[in-house]
Amino acid sequence: MGILISQATEENLRKLVHEIRKTPSDVEATFPKGEHRNLRKILLHMHEKTESWNRNCTISAKSEGSYLNKGISSAINGEKDALHFLKLSVYTSLIEYNIKEITPDDELIETQKQIETEVEKSTSEELRITIRNFPAKVLTNIVRSNDYRSFLNFSDLKAEADEAIDQSNKFLKETKEQLKNIESRTRVTHEKTNFIKLTEGFKSLHESKKEDLAKTKAFLIALGVLVLIPPTLGFLHTSFDIKSILDLNTEIFSRSLPLISIEIILIYFFRIVLSNHQSLKAEILQLSLRTTLCEFIQDYAKNSKDMKENDQSALEKFEAVIFSGIASNPEKIPNTFDGLDQILRIAKSIKSGG
Numbered sequence: 077m078g079i080l081i082s083q084a085t086e087e088n089l090r091k092l093v094h095e096i097r098k099t100p101s102d103v104e105a106t107f108p109k110g111e112h113r114n115l116r117k118i119l120l121h122m123h124e125k126t127e128s129w130n131r132n133c134t135i136s137a138k139s140e141g142s143y144l145n146k147g148i149s150s151a152i153n154g155e156k157d158a159l160h161f162l163k164l165s166v167y168t169s170l171i172e173y174n175i176k177e178i179t180p181d182d183e184l185i186e187t188q189k190q191i192e193t194e195v196e197k198s199t200s201e202e203l204r205i206t207i208r209n210f211p212a213k214v215l216t217n218i219v220r221s222n223d224y225r226s227f228l229n230f231s232d233l234k235a236e237a238d239e240a241i242d243q244s245n246k247f248l249k250e251t252k253e254q255l256k257n258i259e260s261r262t263r264v265t266h267e268k269t270n271f272i273k274l275t276e277g278f279k280s281l282h283e284s285k286k287e288d289l290a291k292t293k294a295f296l297i298a299l300g301v302l303v304l305i306p307p308t309l310g311f312l313h314t315s316f317d318i319k320s321i322l323d324l325n326t327e328i329f330s331r332s333l334p335l336i337s338i339e340i341i342l343i344y345f346f347r348i349v350l351s352n353h354q355s356l357k358a359e360i361l362q363l364s365l366r367t368t369l370c371e372f373i374q375d376y377a378k379n380s381k382d383m384k385e386n387d388q389s390a391l392e393k394f395e396a397v398i399f400s401g402i403a404s405n406p407e408k409i410p411n412t413f414d415g416l417d418q419i420l421r422i423a424k425s426i427k428s429g430g
């Protein structure tokens with residue numbers, strides 16, 4: 077694609093503008109100020125806005141570019157036909173410039189109107205026809221251009237763009253909802269996982285305590301049987317009459333002292349194991365409670381918050397029952413050393429009597 081004002085044309089234009097701004101008689105004769113004021117004005121604007129003229133005057137560059145350079149050169153050299161070439165190229169370029177420029181200069185618009193009036197009075201048939209037909213030529217070229225076709229398809233392109241935007245917004249909205257659901261499920265799963273781990277820990281400890289309870293119970297039964305063996309053996313292997321028992325015969329007690337000692341020791345351990353057995357049962361009960369609490373503690377925390385906002389005392393009794401500690405009554409469990417001092421006093425009296 078050619079340009080209206082080439083490097084050579086620009087150099088000649090610079091020289092011509094320099095001459096235009098002078099007032100010697102020789103320049104006045106070739107390029108009079110008063111008669112061709114509009115032409116001078118356009119040339120000065122071309123010199124100042126060369127890049128803008130090259131950008132807008134693409135059609136003029138093809139048809140009138142060579143005429144512009146030739147006309148400027150002729151004007152500089154003072155040739156007779158200089159004004160004809162200049163008018164033809166400059167006037168057509170001005171028409172295209174004003175049509176295509178996004179923010180046209182008001183002064184140039186007014187200049188174009190004056191030129192159109194001037195051309196109608198011109199004796200040059202070629203100049204009149206060219207100026208009349210050139211706007212249609214510019215518009216035809218614009219209509220056939222790809223840019224204009226894109227403009228005609230703007231409504232279709234806009235509809236496609238709007239549809240694409242709507243689909244994107246719909247997709248983003250659905251994706252946002254899905255992400256919220258995933259976040260909610262992930263949070264619930266995470267919380268449930270924490271409580272599941274806690275529940276598993278309680279269950280594991282619960283099973284361990286149940287095994288200890290079973291062992292303790294078996295040991296307790298064994299000790300209970302052993303506690304009965306010494307008195308049974310004493311009654312089976314000792315012969316004495318009712319009188320001897322009433323007289324507290326020391327010989328009988330002396331022979332029975334080892335059995336009595338073993339009986340005391342067995343009773344002592346029996347009571348220890350019994351106390352341990354009761355403690356394990358209390359611990360298992362506590363673990364069972366905590367395992368049960370883990371199954372509903374999450375929903376309870378949410379519901380209790382909502383209920384307490386309305387009535388702070390609504391859950392006090394419930395919490396007092398659920399979260400209070402559970403333990404076996406220690407008064408119902410025999411103390412390990414209960415009655416042991418009485419047994420020791422009996423043994424001492426037997427020993428001193430012997």
